[in-house]
Amino acid sequence: MSKHKKLKDYEEQIKQCVKCGACQAHCPVFGEEKKESVVARGKIALADALLKDDVELDERFMADMSKCLLCGSCFDKCPNLVPTDEIVMAARREIAARKGLTTLGKGIGTVLGHPALMDFLVKGGKTFSSLLFKKVPEGSGLRLRFPVPYIASDRTLPEISEIPFRQRHPAFIPGEEGKPTVAFFTGCMINYAYAEIGEALLAILKFMGIGVHIPSGQGCCGLPALSAGDGKTVEELAERNLEAFAPIAAERIVTACASCNHGIDKLYQGLGPGHDALAERVEDILVFLVKEGLPEKLAALPKQEKRTRVTYHDPCHLRTQGITKEPRALLKALPSVDFVEMEGADRCCGLGGTYSVYHYQTSKKIGGRKATGIEKSGAELVASACPGCMMQLQDTINHAGLPQRTIHVLQLIARDLPPYAG
Numbered sequence: 001m002s003k004h005k006k007l008k009d010y011e012e013q014i015k016q017c018v019k020c021g022a023c024q025a026h027c028p029v030f031g032e033e034k035k036e037s038v039v040a041r042g043k044i045a046l047a048d049a050l051l052k053d054d055v056e057l058d059e060r061f062m063a064d065m066s067k068c069l070l071c072g073s074c075f076d077k078c079p080n081l082v083p084t085d086e087i088v089m090a091a092r093r094e095i096a097a098r099k100g101l102t103t104l105g106k107g108i109g110t111v112l113g114h115p116a117l118m119d120f121l122v123k124g125g126k127t128f129s130s131l132l133f134k135k136v137p138e139g140s141g142l143r144l145r146f147p148v149p150y151i152a153s154d155r156t157l158p159e160i161s162e163i164p165f166r167q168r169h170p171a172f173i174p175g176e177e178g179k180p181t182v183a184f185f186t187g188c189m190i191n192y193a194y195a196e197i198g199e200a201l202l203a204i205l206k207f208m209g210i211g212v213h214i215p216s217g218q219g220c221c222g223l224p225a226l227s228a229g230d231g232k233t234v235e236e237l238a239e240r241n242l243e244a245f246a247p248i249a250a251e252r253i254v255t256a257c258a259s260c261n262h263g264i265d266k267l268y269q270g271l272g273p274g275h276d277a278l279a280e281r282v283e284d285i286l287v288f289l290v291k292e293g294l295p296e297k298l299a300a301l302p303k304q305e306k307r308t309r310v311t312y313h314d315p316c317h318l319r320t321q322g323i324t325k326e327p328r329a330l331l332k333a334l335p336s337v338d339f340v341e342m343e344g345a346d347r348c349c350g351l352g353g354t355y356s357v358y359h360y361q362t363s364k365k366i367g368g369r370k371a372t373g374i375e376k377s378g379a380e381l382v383a384s385a386c387p388g389c390m391m392q393l394q395d396t397i398n399h400a401g402l403p404q405r406t407i408h409v410l411q412l413i414a415r416d417l418p419p420y421a422g
Contacts (some may be wrong), residue, residue, distance in 0.1 A: 069352030175211030
C-alpha cells in the first residue's frame with residue numbers, strides 16, 4: 001500500500017483556494033501560455049474535478065496536468081498557502097493509478113529503480129558519445145547528431161563523466177580531529193554528468209578539515225519519478241537511501257543539488273519515522289559552509305588582481321526555502337570574483353525535470369527570459385547551486401548566442417582555495 005498521500009487527503013487544502021489569481025503573477029508557465037488551466041488555481045480546479053470524478057482523463061486533461069514545473073512559486077506567494085505542487089503530484093499519482101504510467105514515466109521508473117542498469121546505460125552512452133553527440137562550440141555542452149525520443153535535437157546536454165563520481169572515491173574520507181563529519185548525497189547529475197561539482201565539494205571540505213561519508217548504496221532522490229506520477233519507485237528509492245544513510249554517524253547530510261535537497265526534504269516527510277529523521281538531517285552544502293564560517297575564511301585570502309565578473313541564478317527549490325543569502329555571501333567573499341546581481345535572478349529557468357521533456361518549446365521560452373538578465377549583467381560566468389539549472393541555463397545561453405558559461409558556486413570556491421586544499 002502506498003505511503004504517499006492520496007489526492008483525497010488534500011481535500012481541505014483544495015477548498016482553501018479562493019481563486020484570487022495571485023498565482024498568475026508568479027507562474028512561469030502561465031507567463032508564456034496565458035491559459036487558466038496551467039496556473040495554480042486552474043490546477044486546483046482540475047484536481048477538484050478529478051477528486052469528484054467530474055472530468056474525463058482525456059488527452060487535454062493529461063496535458064494540462066503535466067504543465068507544471070513543480071517550482072513551488074505559487075505556494076510561496078499564495079495568501080492561503082495552498083500546496084499546489086503537492087496537489088499536482090498527488091493528482092499525477094492518481095492518474096497513474098487509474099491509467100498507468102506513460103511510456104516515459106515507465107522508463108524513468110525502470111532506470112532509476114535499478115542502479116546497475118543506470119550505470120550500464122551511462123557507460124554505454126559515454127562509449128558511443130562521439131557517435132551520438134557533437135560538441136557545442138567552446139565546450140558549452142553537447143547536442144544530438146541523430147534523433148532520440150523525448151530529447152530535442154537542439155537541446156544542450158552535459159557531457160557524461162568518464163567515471164561516475166561515487167566510483168572515484170572511498171566510502172569515507174576522514175577529516176581533522178575535532179571537526180564535524182558530514183554525509184554527501186550526490187544525486188544523479190553530479191554522479192554521472194557533473195562530477196567536477198562533487199570534486200569541488202571534496203576540495204572545500206578538505207580545506208575546512210571536515211570528514212565526509214559517500215555511501216555507495218545511495219540512489220536517486222526520486223523527484224523525477226514522482227513528477228511522472230510514479231510513487232512506488234519513489235518509495236523504493238527512499239528505502240534504499242534510508243538504508244544507506246541511517247547508519248552513518250553524521251549529523252548533516254549535505255546536498256549540492258537544489259532539486260535533491262528539495263526532493264528528500266519534501267518527498268520523504270510522512271513516509272515513516274526513519275524517513276522523517278533522514279529528511280531533517282538534510283542541508284544544502286552552501287548553508288552548511290556559511291554556518292561553518294567559510295565566507296570569513298575566504299575573505300581573509302589575498303584579493304587577486306585578475307577577477308572574474310560573476311552573477312547568480314536562484315534555483316526555485318532553494319529560493320522557496322529562503323536559501324538566497326548564503327550563495328551570495330560565499331560569492332562576494334571570493335578573492336577572484338566580482339559579484340553582480342542579475343535582473344530576474346529569482347526567475348525560474350524553465351527546467352522542471354520531466355516538464356522540459358514533454359514541453360521543451362515552452363521550457364525554452366521560459367528559459368529565454370533569463371537571457372536578457374544574463375546579458376545585461378555583463379558577467380562572464382553564471383553561477384548556480386543546481387546542476388539541472390546549470391544545464392537549462394547553458395541551453396538558454398547557447399540559444400541566445402551569448403558567450404557566458406554556467407558554473408556551480410562550489411567550483412568557484414574550490415578554484416580560489418590555496419593549493420594544499422585539493
